[in-house]
Amino acid sequence: MCGIAGFIADVPGREDIINRMDQRLYHRGPDAGGCWIDENSGVTLGHRRLSIRDLSSAGAQPMKSASERFVIVYNGEIYNTGALKEAVEKASGAREYRGTSDTEVLLEAFESLGVKKSLDTIKGMFAFALYDREEKKLTLARDRFGEKPLYYAFIKGHFVFASEIAAIRCFPGFEDEINREVIPEYMLLGYIPAPKTIWKGVYKLPPGCVMELAEPFGEKKCKKQRYYDLRKKAEEIYEQPFKGSFAEAVDELDRRLKAAVSSMLVADVPVGTYLSGGIDSACITALAKAVKGEDTSSFTIGFDDPKYDEAPFAKAIAEHIGTKHNEQYVSEAEMKAVIPKIPYIYGEPYADSSQIPTYLVSRMAREHVTVVLSGDAGDELFGGYATYPKMLKLWNRTKCLPSAAGKAAGKMLKCVPGKTAYRAGKCIAARNIRELKAAVDHYDPLIASLCGHDMSIRRDPLGGGDLKELMLDDMLVYHPEDILVKVDRAGMAVSLENRIPMLDKDVAEFALSLPQEYLCDMNNGKKVLKEVLYRYVPKELMDRPKKGFSVPLNKWLTEGDTAEWAGELMNSPQCAKDRLVDGRIVSKLWAEFVKNGRSPRLVWNVLMLEQWYRARGDI
Numbered sequence: 001m002c003g004i005a006g007f008i009a010d011v012p013g014r015e016d017i018i019n020r021m022d023q024r025l026y027h028r029g030p031d032a033g034g035c036w037i038d039e040n041s042g043v044t045l046g047h048r049r050l051s052i053r054d055l056s057s058a059g060a061q062p063m064k065s066a067s068e069r070f071v072i073v074y075n076g077e078i079y080n081t082g083a084l085k086e087a088v089e090k091a092s093g094a095r096e097y098r099g100t101s102d103t104e105v106l107l108e109a110f111e112s113l114g115v116k117k118s119l120d121t122i123k124g125m126f127a128f129a130l131y132d133r134e135e136k137k138l139t140l141a142r143d144r145f146g147e148k149p150l151y152y153a154f155i156k157g158h159f160v161f162a163s164e165i166a167a168i169r170c171f172p173g174f175e176d177e178i179n180r181e182v183i184p185e186y187m188l189l190g191y192i193p194a195p196k197t198i199w200k201g202v203y204k205l206p207p208g209c210v211m212e213l214a215e216p217f218g219e220k221k222c223k224k225q226r227y228y229d230l231r232k233k234a235e236e237i238y239e240q241p242f243k244g245s246f247a248e249a250v251d252e253l254d255r256r257l258k259a260a261v262s263s264m265l266v267a268d269v270p271v272g273t274y275l276s277g278g279i280d281s282a283c284i285t286a287l288a289k290a291v292k293g294e295d296t297s298s299f300t301i302g303f304d305d306p307k308y309d310e311a312p313f314a315k316a317i318a319e320h321i322g323t324k325h326n327e328q329y330v331s332e333a334e335m336k337a338v339i340p341k342i343p344y345i346y347g348e349p350y351a352d353s354s355q356i357p358t359y360l361v362s363r364m365a366r367e368h369v370t371v372v373l374s375g376d377a378g379d380e381l382f383g384g385y386a387t388y389p390k391m392l393k394l395w396n397r398t399k400c401l402p403s404a405a406g407k408a409a410g411k412m413l414k415c416v417p418g419k420t421a422y423r424a425g426k427c428i429a430a431r432n433i434r435e436l437k438a439a440v441d442h443y444d445p446l447i448a449s450l451c452g453h454d455m456s457i458r459r460d461p462l463g464g465g466d467l468k469e470l471m472l473d474d475m476l477v478y479h480p481e482d483i484l485v486k487v488d489r490a491g492m493a494v495s496l497e498n499r500i501p502m503l504d505k506d507v508a509e510f511a512l513s514l515p516q517e518y519l520c521d522m523n524n525g526k527k528v529l530k531e532v533l534y535r536y537v538p539k540e541l542m543d544r545p546k547k548g549f550s551v552p553l554n555k556w557l558t559e560g561d562t563a564e565w566a567g568e569l570m571n572s573p574q575c576a577k578d579r580l581v582d583g584r585i586v587s588k589l590w591a592e593f594v595k596n597g598r599s600p601r602l603v604w605n606v607l608m609l610e611q612w613y614r615a616r617g618d619i
Contacts, residue, residue: 002061003028003048003492004073004150005167006129008138008217009158010042018046021167028075028163028492036062036071041215043131043138047073050495052267052371058099065107066095069134072110075163076126076148077499078102079263087121088112100268115139119210119227123263123505127205129161136215144228145377145503146194146207146480149488153202154219165202165347166619176616177201183580183609184451190351190605193481198348198612207480234472234512242513249518250531253510257532260504261287261373269370272297274361275318275325276549277310279384279526279533279542280375282317284501286536288373289321298323299365299372301330301357305552317541328364335360335551336562342608343615345493351601351608352482354549359490366494376483377502380475381511382529383520386546388467450585450606467516554600557593566590566607573606575613581606 003025005018018035026033029048036045047061062073078084081102088095088105092112097104102124109118110130125147130139140161142150152161156173168174177200182192194204205211208228214221242249261284265271273285275298289296298318302311311327318325338356345359365372379385484500491498501507511519518528533542556562570590576583586606592598612619 002050002075003163003167004046004075004127004129005162006043006045006073007158007160007171008041008043008213009160011158011172014042014044017171018044020170021162022046022048024167024170025163027495030495032060034060034062036064038071038131038133041136041217045071045073045129045131050370050497052077052269052497054099054101055268056099059101059103061103063101063103063107065111066098067111069132070107070110071131071133072103072107072128074103074106074126074128076124076128076143077264077497078106078122078124078126079260079266079504080121080123081105083123084109084118084121115141115210116227125499125503127163138213138217139210140205140212141210141227142205142207144208144230144505145475145508146484147488147500147503149485150205151197151202152205152211153199155201157218159213159217159222165197165199168202169199169619175201178578178580180578180580186349186351186609187451187602187605189482190601190608191481191485192348192350193477230476231472233509234468237509237512238468240513241515242510242518246518246528246531249514249528253507253528254532254535256504256507256510257283257501258287258291260501260507262291263504264373264499264501265292267371270297270368271371271373272299272326272365272369273323273373274298274365274375275300275314275323276375277313277317278375278546279530280378280502281314282321282375282537282542283378283529283533284373284375285317285323286321286533287501289323290536294322296321296323297326297368299326299361299368301328301361301364303335303357304329304331308550308552313541313544317537320537320541326364326368330357330360332552332556336556339562339565339611341493343612344619345489346485346612347489347619349605349609349612350485350489351605352486353551353553353604355486355490356551357549358486359493362490362496362498363494366496370495371497371499372491373499373501374487375502376487376500377475377479377508378526378529380471380479380483381502381508382526383467383471383516384526384529385474386525388470388520388525389522450581450589450602467520468512471519472512553604554597557600557603558597566603567594569607569610570603573610573613575610578613580609580613 005021005025014037015035022033025048029050031051032049034047045062049061051059053059062071064071084105088108095108119141125143127142127148127150140150142148149163150161151165151168153168155171160168160171162168179196179198179200182196182198186192192198194206197204208226208230209224210227211222211224265288273288274281275285277300285298300311300314303309315325315327335356338359342355487498514528520527557566567590571587573581573583573586575581589599589603593600593603
């Protein structure tokens, strides 16, 4: 895992510019750095390296293909390099490789198979920029599910890209103009979905997309398309669902997950697993131990507050599995100390408060390993969130409402992803239009008035009361824009690579193929995944309510120094100067929270925006 940057510009001091951009990505790759400049075209590529595969100089980037036709800067890991080598050999004969890095295999695949076929064949996480010196064409691409980030912009007519916005801001002529249009969306969701960002003119390349720029490299010569469309793929899979029994589904999921874990344990540096005590991380840790054997390390952090602490459960699971378990309890003071770092870790406003423990467990794991496997995506793929069955109940209850109320409820529920919609819409279950009106009146106008203009948030409608459509909706937006952002930035802040076995293409597409009743019913989620886990860990160790990976937000915002900090920001928001929020509404929101604890997540969203705004010049 690394950091990449680059631009296309005939400007003086190109090496100095790319070096400054690379330096802003140092935390993503502290082991080495390099740049490559094509004097004729102005294509300039930079790289920061976190050495994972082939620690020698043979794995250094920017890297040229054997023929020197292609040059690449690449961030990520390709897990099926063996299959990719075979495809290359079949297409163009045996190749001799200078080293053992996946980067070199990827380059030879592009040369032999072409970019499109290579992208279809690859299993992994990645963001890369590939320059074809023969066709004078720059290609950028991002992995299917959005594990690795890639930002781009046209600045004074010059194309610029990087793994993080901070590096793009180093390019001469960048204008610090905030994109006010994204603020309502951010306030509602707590993050800014692709392709938009907080800066005007800067964009995220969406997951599963490829972008090409041909000479003369202007915006008009920029073409973007999806090479992997998750919604279309899901629709295809739904037409031919898994036909086997539940027991056969468990067998197949066990096999696919084990293969994914095995491929992601390959590294030339120490690899471990997160173990929070929940179903997903326990499953990945158990499979890693089954594949790897004795030398398996697991990591968890504990909290003083028993309402949030799952460390004892994680320890018991680790003892049963037989891992080398690493446990660290963190104090409330240590958690609060992360808050000032958040703008610098994420680069733009981001308000999932589990960002704090995620950073702390990443920092702790980095003391022992360079790569860690996580259980992320288990909830979205296997129906784990408690909100899914509750949302189904809400959908069913809206059918009993009068016509006008039902339409209002549907409009409200369809404007946001499932989890957020449930939090905002749970009053709909009241079955009377007065309470429904109160719920709608509280959320939409509050955020609209907070941001000073009408909300413009309307996403693809959720699929009625179908659970799999709700899950797919979260996989399309919530997971890549919240969960994967959190995991990538927290890990990279401490130079730690995160790998996610459940986002293996074969695992994810198999999950999409499973009948709804194999995943979740009104009382039980992750049914098929749990049965895989119970082959390795006794059910009695896992049979308890889920606590989640969260912080005592209400307590922090009402007691002690954090409450004082929050009060100062909420009562005098500097971002009101740029009309990002209405300062009077923010003060009112804070007063209502202090009085009756109302809307803590919205308060946190405002706080993260305000903190970012104050720090933005230094990010």
